[in-house]
Structure formats: structure tokens, C-alpha cells
Amino acid sequence: MDLTSRVQLHTGNEMPVMGLGTWQLTTNTAETVARALELRYPMIDTSGDYGTQPGIGEGIRRHGARRSDFYLVTKVEETDDAYEATKKNLEELGLDHADLMLIHRPPSSGPGDELWRGLIRARDDGLTRDIGVSNYSSDLIDALIEATGEVPVVNQIEWSPFGHDMALKHHSDANGIVLQAYSPLTRASRLDDHRLRDIGEKHGKSPAQVLIRWNLQRGTVPLPKANRKEHLEENIDVFGFALDEDDLRTLEDLNEHYSSLGTLPYV
Numbered sequence: 001m002d003l004t005s006r007v008q009l010h011t012g013n014e015m016p017v018m019g020l021g022t023w024q025l026t027t028n029t030a031e032t033v034a035r036a037l038e039l040r041y042p043m044i045d046t047s048g049d050y051g052t053q054p055g056i057g058e059g060i061r062r063h064g065a066r067r068s069d070f071y072l073v074t075k076v077e078e079t080d081d082a083y084e085a086t087k088k089n090l091e092e093l094g095l096d097h098a099d100l101m102l103i104h105r106p107p108s109s110g111p112g113d114e115l116w117r118g119l120i121r122a123r124d125d126g127l128t129r130d131i132g133v134s135n136y137s138s139d140l141i142d143a144l145i146e147a148t149g150e151v152p153v154v155n156q157i158e159w160s161p162f163g164h165d166m167a168l169k170h171h172s173d174a175n176g177i178v179l180q181a182y183s184p185l186t187r188a189s190r191l192d193d194h195r196l197r198d199i200g201e202k203h204g205k206s207p208a209q210v211l212i213r214w215n216l217q218r219g220t221v222p223l224p225k226a227n228r229k230e231h232l233e234e235n236i237d238v239f240g241f242a243l244d245e246d247d248l249r250t251l252e253d254l255n256e257h258y259s260s261l262g263t264l265p266y267v
């Protein structure tokens with residue numbers, strides 16, 4: 001596995017195995033994105049409500065990346081008209097299509113079939129190659145599929161050794177849905193955990209690199225965010241080592257359904 005590796009989506013399209021998160025990357029966004037592309041980050045994750053889309057577009061243009069050099073994920077909000085919001089996001093980014101559009105969160109009532117129909121239309125009109133969801137439980141995904149017949153390619157959720165749910169992973173695998181891991185570094189709140197540090201020391205790697213590698217080896221797709229240059233560099237230097245079975249077991253045992261939001265919305 002390396003930075004050019006791809007995961008297969010059920011539509012036949014492919015997605016990179018990791019990407020850059022950009023929530024709160026509102027300082028020097030263009031410079032950071034241009035640097036990430038220089039470092040060969042293959043994917044960028046954003047949302048209509050992050051305020052980072054214009055800076056991401058500027059970073060892409062500054063770097064001179066071709067459209068095929070990067071995979072772009074963005075999201076519509078639960079109160080949006082999904083089709084119109086997709087067009088607005090693309091305008092802010094200065095792109096003619098996204099690779100993946102997500103419903104950011106399920107609306108308070110029901111699975112969001114109206115939003116989903118808007119994204120299906122956006123996909124059919126070529127505004128995005130694939131469509132998916134974020135923060136969805138298994139029940140909500142089942143309800144969305146039942147209402148529309150369309151299976152999301154991705155569910156983007158908070159996911160780390162400290163907070164994850166294998167029942168959701170099994171449900172996703174059974175439906176051919178790939179899990180993207182947000183807050184994969186626990187927003188830096190658990191990086192000093194001694195069990196994590198011990199595994200890192202064994203491999204000559206940092207706690208953040210262990211967390212990213214855990215996702216890569218488990219088939220979930222991490223989206224670590226980093227403003228700092230040294231963090232950007234460290235977080236993609238994860239392809240030259242492998243966690244062993246003991247490490248993976250120790251990491252699974254850290255699960256306490258931890259969430260930087262308070263509770264994991266999908267459990």
C-alpha cells in the first residue's frame with residue numbers, strides 16, 4: 001500500500017486510501033492545501049459550512065494540480081436544497097465537479113430522502129462522481145436505501161481506536177459502503193496515551209502515525225487535519241511500517257466509544 005493505492009467503491013469508481021481534513025483549516029488555507037498537494041496528499045475533505053472552499057480552490061490553482069491529481073469530497077447541510085448547494089460548493093471551489101458529495105448529517109426527522117434525491121440528481125447531471133452520507137447510523141442507512149433504492153458509497157464518521165463501533169463496520173461491509181474516518185487523531189486529545197506511545201516507539205513512529213496506520217490496515221479511510229507543516233509531513237509518512245497483530249489487538253482494546261463531540265452520533 002502507498003499514496004497511490006485506491007479503495008474500490010461499489011459504483012466501480014475508486015477513492016484514495018487517505019486524505020486531508022480541512023475543518024478549522026481557515027488560517028493560510030490556500031498555502032496549506034498547495035503544500036499538501038506538493039506532498040502528494042491524494043484527497044481533500046471539506047464542506048459547505050467549513051469556510052475553507054475558496055481557499056482550497058485557490059490552493060489547487062496555486063499548485064497547478066490537474067483535476068485527476070486529487071480527489072475532492074464536500075458536503076451539503078441538512079437544511080440545504082442539496083442540488084443547489086452542490087452547485088454553490090463547486091462555485092466556491094472553482095471546480096466543475098466533485099468526486100464525492102455527502103449529506104453532512106441526517107436531518108432531525110427521517111433519513112433525508114429529499115436531500116438524497118437532490119444528490120442523486122447532482123450525480124446524474126455530472127456535478128459529482130459519487131454520493132454518500134456522514135454521521136449516519138445503520139438504521140438510517142437502511143431507511144435511506146429503502147426509500148430511494150440508492151446505496152451510499154461512503155459513510156463519513158468519527159472513528160479512532162478510542163471510539164468506533166464494529167457493528168456499524170460490519171453493516172457497512174455487508175452493503176459495500178466504505179467508512180471514512182473523521183477526527184482520526186481524536187483532535188489531538190489522546191495522543192499522549194501511553195499504550196499508543198508504546199506502539200509508536202516500537203516502530204519508531206509517532207502516536208498520530210499509529211492512529212492513521214490503524215485505519216489504513218483496517219480498511220477505513222482516515223482524513224487527518226493538519227495546519228502545521230511538520231504535521232502535514234508526518235501524517236503521510238505512514239506507508240513504510242506495519243502494525244502487527246499484537247498492536248492491532250491493543251488498539252482495538254482502547255475502544256471506549258470516545259467522541260470529541262460528546263457522543264458518537266452513529267451508535
Ligand SMILES: NC(=O)c1ccc[n+]([C@@H]2O[C@H](COP(=O)([O-])OP(=O)(O)OC[C@H]3O[C@@H](n4cnc5c(N)ncnc54)[C@H](OP(=O)(O)O)[C@@H]3O)[C@@H](O)[C@H]2O)c1
Binds near residue numbers: 023024187208234
Ligand atoms: N463529517 C463530519 O461531521 C466531520 C466532523 C469532524 C471532522 N470532519 C473531517 O475530518 C477531518 C479531521 O478531523 P478533525 O479536524 O476533527 O480532527 P483530527 O484530524 O483528529 O485532529 C486535528 C488536530 O490534530 C493536530 N495534529 C495533526 N497532525 C498531528 C500530528 N502528527 N501530531 C500531533 N498533532 C497533530 C492538528 O494540529 P494542527 O492543525 O495545528 O497541525 C489539529 O489540532 C476534519 O478536518 C474534517 O475534514 C468531518
